[in-house]
Amino acid sequence: MYRWLGVVGCLLGATAGAQNVQACGGTPGLPAWVQAGVYSGTLGSSTVTLGLSPRNIDANRYFYAGRAADLFLTPFRSGNTLILQEEVRLDYGAETTVSGCLTLERDGTALRGTWKVPGTARTLKVTLEAMNVAKVALKLPASPGLTRLRRSDPLTFLKLNRPWTNTADGRRTREPLSGLSYPRVPGASPALELVLQDRLLEHAAAGLNCKSWLPQRAQGDDGYTLNVGVTLLTSRLLSLREDVGYSCGGAHPDSSTTGLILDRATGRHIPLQTLWPSLTPARLKTLYLALPGTEPDSECDDILHGMEPSFAVYLTPAGLNLTPDSLPHVIAACAETVMVPYGQLRTGANRASPYYPELYGR
Template sequence: MLKGLLRLAPYAAALFSLFSTAQADDGRRVFTGTLGKTPIVVELNTQQQDEVTGRYFYEKYHRDLPLSGALQDSTLMLVEGNNRYGDDKPLSTLKLKSTANGWQGEWQNPKGKKLPVQLVEAKLPAPTASTLPFIATLPKDDPYEYLRLQGLKLKPGKKDNFMGYDLQWWMEPESKISFFSIESGYPKQEQQRINEQLLGRLWKEVISYHACMLQGGENAEQWQSVAPTFLSSDIVSLNINTGYDCGGAHPDVGNSPINLNVHTGEAIKLEDVLAVGGREGNSTGTSEGKQREEFAQWLIKQFTSLYPDEMKKPAEGDEDSCDYTDENVWSVFDWYFTAKGIYLGPYFPRVQRGCDEPEWSILPYSLVKQHPGAVQLQLPQG
């Protein structure tokens, strides 16, 4: 059951033999220490001294609290939280003095309670051979998130079977993000490479969840569902549907499919398997915009022939109907493999988001095979 691969919280004793300093390339610096007696992890960017930004989490809870303030001489004055919704409530503050390797000072809440703060430059446990490749990139790319993930573990869920392949579902309990790994049906090396991609994506979604919670504050919400759509000896395809309210003007929802080449573990591009609309190998001089336009025109023609009722143009002035003959809604689209063909989902403006994700918009494989791309992948009949 993935054995070494699923040591997803790589902080065993052997990890601590090597360390790296926690400083990102964009000026963010990461510290560890205590607020009162409680361990915390803090990220600060003090490059613009009159607009210092940051965040921190308690190691026990992992939920971010925003920080903002200013640095004058060696004194850092920070406010915890914000009044983004205009309620003007009193907020906790931190007053910190620079030390040789960090900060020390005091946290105070609106009621006057004070607690000491001690921070030192974070030392990061080095990844090991069993660390997922995505997590292994974080010490350099995002040390703060790397330290957050050290304290998170996946909980095994149900076992499943899809198209003859055994699946194991996993959930990260705090974010409720859920994903599957594949437990049978592929050669060992290919299966491990696929699962590294799938579980790496799970952790990316966990990071996105925390970013949404930080941005949206107390009213933030994020929900997600993941569904395998096609598994074969050459292809792993699934769809991620995410709804979120991260403090913007409106909540939103969207798809983010994953299509993997089993033999390389790399993402499959649509033109790898379907070469039309300037995407053929002899059309290298065609601009990307022109390619999209030609593909949209071709796709509308195919769908009009396959699904004439669904593609019927709405009557003039009927703004409530979905116009799938509009090239603009096919200039950007989601796509993934299914047992019947390649699904392509159009993208409508927010006010018509109910037109997204029609069930019928599938290109049969018999049609796809008439326009093969450069990558040789075995597709079903149909």
């Protein structure tokens, strides 16, 4: 079914700051003056952007301009001085290590201080000014997803709020920092363009989040991959299949498949039961198990019969495609895609739907 991506970070286990390693001094916690906010400025000669949050430890992080990954920070304090301990993992299975100490004082609305590697004497000057992210000019068309990202994850918004490019053949739009791309639709309405932008925005945000959780020596890996194809395009309908693979530093890689059925003019999601009112989840499971491609004597048979009736659904010129989307990673190979021919669904189709002629003719 059509669904937004979950937060990748929730799938990855403990946070980078889970270890209480106090290499930078101070005591746990934040000075009373610290409030949630975003700051931008310089660390040495580099441009950085930093986010602070008293309530959400994972929101204490910063990034260098032009880099996809964030560096996670664990807060400490010494009187009114804020100490942010920069923590990383160097390799898979490695313990978290402290790679830097930010020591900051409040100066009006700004933050000023130093950064250094623990145990060394050399320091770099840090100067950060408070940002009002809500007033940052949009460099992409205004969309619900872009507005939501600016509010919920301002650091990721600042990284992704830049002009995107089209591939040389003009068939896909590419987000440059994550490297992910999404299909373009010829003659797409403005509303549909915004929906497609938000799909790529959602994946790009997840991809950058995944990159941040990778160990330092794996930062060049493709931790998050996206393959999207248009499976049906008619005068009124657009259907797509999204396949995501991700390995973001957790114990095992994983993957997911999402199907979308959209109104080409409005970009709105079309519920499957708008097209076929009788296609409840239970009915979809019955159809799936009865179709060729699910072998009754295979080792997957018991698994498929016991699975939740949840499917990624999308349209093709020949029929409705179903892919189980609730199987755990270890048995995901059993989630084969099968197609239900439109003719088999004709008697239960909604003839009053404006989409009926798109699938069955007039």
